[in-house]
Amino acid sequence: MGERNELRLSGTGGQGLILAGIIIADAAIRDGKNSIQSQSYGPEARGGASRSEVIIGDEDIDYPKVNKPDVLLVMSQEACDKFAADIEQGGVMIVDTTYVHTLPEINGAVVYKIPISMTAKEEIGKEIVANVVALGAIARITGVVSREALTEALLARIPKGTEELNRKALEAGWALAETVLH
Amino acid sequence: MSRVIEMARLMQGNEAVAEGALAAGVRFFAGYPITPSTEIAEIMAERLPRLGGKFIQMEDEIASIAAIIGASLAGVKSITATSGPGFSLMQENIGFAAMAEVPIVIVNVQRSGPSTGMPTAPAQGDVMQSRWGTHGDHPVIVLSPSSVREAYDLAVRSVNLAEKYRVPVVLLMDEVIGHLREKVVLPSPGELEVVNRVEPDVGPEKYLPFGAGDQGVPPMANFGSGYRYHVTGLVHDPKGLPTNNPVVAEKLIKRLQNKIDLNLDDIMIDTGKNLEDAEIVVLAYGATARSALQAVKDARKEGIKAGLYRPAVLWPFPQQKVGALAENARAVLVPEMNLGQYRLEVERVAGERTRVVGVNRVHGELITPEEILAALREVHKHDARS
Amino acid sequence: MMQDLEKYLRVNMFPHMWCPGCGNGIVLSSLLRAVDKLKLDQNQTVIVGGIGCSSRAAGYLDFNTLHTTHGRALAFATGIKLARPELKVIVITGDGDCTSIGGNHFIHAARRNIDLTVLLFNNSIYGMTGGQYSPLTPVKKMATTAPYGTIEPNFDVADLARAAGATFVARSTTYHSNMLTGLIAEGIQHKGFSLVEAITACPTAYGRRNKMKSPADMLIWQKDNAVHINKAEQMSPGELAEKIVIGRLYCKEAPEYTELYDEVIKQAMGQVSGSVTSITGKGGKTSG
Structure with a gap:
């Protein structure tokens, strides 16, 4: 079996995580890989929780859902409480400390705590781009997609006139990840 | 790139x-x-x-x-x-x-x-x-x-x-x-193959909008093309005019059925995986077939001779194919996101020749490969015992 | 005159299915006279009917004819007209078909002001099923499903059409059949949604239960109770209480739906020549 990554991006509705998942999946295709993106709706959707799942691989992807993510982004306390236990052994968990204050004990996964939404709000001036900050951080930390492909995919899917804002947000996420990697 | x-x-x-x-x-x-x-x-x-x-x-x-x-x-x-x-x-x-x-x-x-x-x-x-x-x-x-x-x-x-x-x-x-x-x-x-409806090749006087023998598909004239005819949901004669004539009624309804039943070779499409030597056939369609395919691959790794049959045309029912698969399979597993609707049809065709087992979920989430694999193991174990 | 109209009929379909004394034949005759007056091309005219006695008329007419499901004639007609705006589309329907089961389609077709002409045969009853009350049956009338008299107020379908957005509304009766012919012709010529309500007699299922024993009684009732709009405008609501106001009730110019859609097409095609990128950009509902 070739290289395979399963990502779950979770938080609250309105944080733009569905679009973030689409952009990662698109970037993976631009990298020449196979990818699949789905939204999972369960009873938790009623609580306002949102999750977007992406599988990236070199081979065919049969079952399209993610049960044990090896990359887990949590951008709300509710999402963290719900999904932290699902993480795959050896996986990576990225926590937005703006909204997640209590972390359960995580065994067998590396946890990166970064203020994603705060960075979007204070450095970029618009919290709405928190999802793009998260994309930059995910790409830098996990390397699941190339920076070049991610930038292309991002620019292909955002409203005209917001290119500069989004580029800055991606850059800020990348830099934010550097602070915890070194 | x-x-x-x-x-x-x-x-x-x-x-x-x-x-x-x-x-x-x-x-x-x-x-x-x-x-x-x-x-x-x-x-x-x-x-x-x-x-x-x-x-x-x-x-x-x-x-x-x-x-x-x-x-x-x-x-x-x-x-x-x-x-x-x-x-x-x-x-x-x-x-x-x-x-x-x-x-x-x-x-x-x-x-x-x-x-x-x-x-x-x-x-x-x-x-x-x-x-x-x-x-x-x-x-x-x-x-x-x-x-x-x-x-x-x-x-x-x-x-x-x-x-x-x-x-x-x-x-x-x-x-x-x-x-x-x-x-x-x-x-x-x-x-791409793109098919267009067949239009009449005779003049309006000779055109029969619903006349095509016992099994055929009549040519179709479009409104405004100079062929004036009547379209109705009532039983109608070859000209499209309503009638209660039992002979005409029977002939019409049977032709509607025949035009599909007699063209199954053209209509049916399906795919299979590992069916050649499959002892247990998983029959699945739609999204469930993706979980089933994963489950079949995983089962093979465990030495269970499983195969996937996936009809892409659900109706007409692939009667011949399912019948043929049932001849050689010890069991047919039918996972569905319902309480066994298609399984009923599989049982009708295959039930006397083989065991038909359902894997059914109605909780609003896709059946997982693990659930199907567990059912495969169960069937395998059952067969090993008997 | 009859000879001239025969070319519009599928004569092999006769005798028709309507009862002796039924007014539907008079309405049909007015329709054909109007069509003849306008010299409509039979090949380019579509007649769409719903379900009921009047809707059966579609089968008797030598045009492109469509006999649909109950209440849905206007929805089928909307598809035909939008797909091929160059066709003349006339809908023949009854009071039950149009205003009960088809009421929703009626108000929405009117709202869109799509260029359809609706000829509503109002006989105040469900005739084909044997005399049940419809939304146009007046109160205190007898019907098989109102054996003690109707208690539901009826629609004034002309008011309903106007309120919903129809741009041509007219009414006549089978007694005033020449006027009916003229109004149908006007309705067909009008660009936009037009309703012509034809008050017609159902002696079998309505008249004999409601003190109008013969077909002639019903025509006399129409004659005695119809008031032309010009005269009605001088009358008080009290004086008009039991009356049928006939004539051209309402007419205005307004943008027609299929013409507006042609503008949409022009606008959309204009965008193509610009810089529209791949549509794969359609992402989720949230923005980045």
Whole structure:
């Protein structure tokens, strides 16, 4: 079996995580890989929780859902409480400390705590781009997609006139990840 | 990298349906918003006028299917899209299209039911309704894709079959495939087979809009083309005029059935994996077939001789194929996101020759490969004992 | 005159299915006279009917004819008209078909102001099923499903059409058949949604239960109770209480749906020549 990554991006509705998942999946295709993106709706959707799942691989992807993510982004306390236990052994968990204050004990996964939404709000001036900050951080930390492909995919899917804002947000996420990697 | 981008792109299942329909020549869409099919209407609203086609949001689903029947009679390939509650409302006019032999395609992106159910959750609960939802006897063609690319292909094929056989065709999706985004490489326009309805080759005086012997498909003249004729949901003679004559009635209803039953070789499509030596056949369709394929691969690694049979045409039922598979299999496993609707049909055909076992979930989430694998192990163990 | 109209009929379909004394034949005759007056091309005219006695007329007419499901004629007709705006589309329907089971389609077709002409045969009853009350049956009338008299107020379908957005509304009776012919012709010529309500007699299922024993009684009732709009405008609501106001009731110019859609097409095609990028950009509902 070739290289395979399963990502779950979770938080609250309105944080733009569905679009973030689409952009990662698109970037993976631009990298020449196979990818699949789905939204999972369960009873938790009623609580306002949102999750977007992406599988990236070199081979065919049969079952399209993610049960044990090896990359887990949590951008709300509710999402963290719900999904932290699902993480795959050896996986990576990225926590937005703006909204997640209590972390359960995580065994067998590396946890990166970064203020994603705060960075979007204070450095970029618009919290709405928190999802793009998260994309930059995910790409830098996990390397699941190339920076070049991610930038292309991002620019292909955002409203005209917001290119500069989004580029800055991606850059800020990348830099934010550097602070915890070194 | 740019070459790859041109060929492969990330596409959503509902988007693929819209693109496939457009590629097949659809230029009219009437619909009513309903989750999880609404993206199809939204894309059609944007794309159709760019191609000189027409989009209209009707007041309800009954009006939507009525409008596409009208547009099709006027000579324009037409489609609508809906989900369970809307599909229920459309049934009477699906029967009308069958009786009046009007080519239309109805996309049903299945969601959990009955009633409002869970609007955003997948299900496969409309399998029987798609076959038997109307009153009276008539054939239907129902196709069910398992991937985004196949959603595109089957959308094209649905339109082609509707035009060729002058029947309503149901493209039976599920929420998983409708909302799934995956990498697809679309065929170039030159690679596509596009079928258009056969128009009459005789003058208006000799034209019989519903005359085609005992099994044929009559040529179809479009409204406004100079062939004036009557279209009705009443039993009608070859000229289209209403009658209560029992001989005419029987001949008509049997012809409607025969024109499909006698062309199964042309209509049926299916795929298989590891069926050659399979002792346990997993029969699955739609999104569930993806979990089933994974389960079959995993079972093989454990030494269980499992295979997957996946009908892409659910109705007419692949009677011959299922019968043949049952000859050699010790068991047929039928996973479905319903309480066993298609399994009933498999049992009817295969039940006397082999064991038919269901794996059924109605909780609004896709059945997992693990659940199917567990069932495979169970069947395997059972067979090893006996 | 009859000879001239025969070319519009499928004569092999006769005798028709209507009862002796039924007014539907008079309405049909007015329709054909109007069509003849306008010299409509039979090949380019579509007649769409619903379900009921009057809707059956579609089968008798030598045009492109469509006999649809109950109540849905306007929805089918909308599809035909939008797909091929160059066709003349005339809808023949009854009071039950149009205003009960088809009521929703009626108000929405009117709202869109799509260029359809609706000829509503109002006989105040469900005739084909044997005399049940419809939304146009007046109160205190007898019907098989109102054996003690109707208690539901009826629609004034002309007011309903106007309120919903119809741009041509007229009414006549089978007694005033020449006027009916003229109004149908006007309705067909009008660009937009037009309603012509034809008050017609159902002696079998309505008249004999409601003190109008013969077909002639019903025509006399129409004659005695119809008031032309010009005269009605001088009368008080009290004086008009039991009356039928006939004539051209309402007419205005307004944008027509299929013409507006042609503008949409022009706009959309204009965008194509600009810089529209791949539509794969359609993402989720949230923005980045």
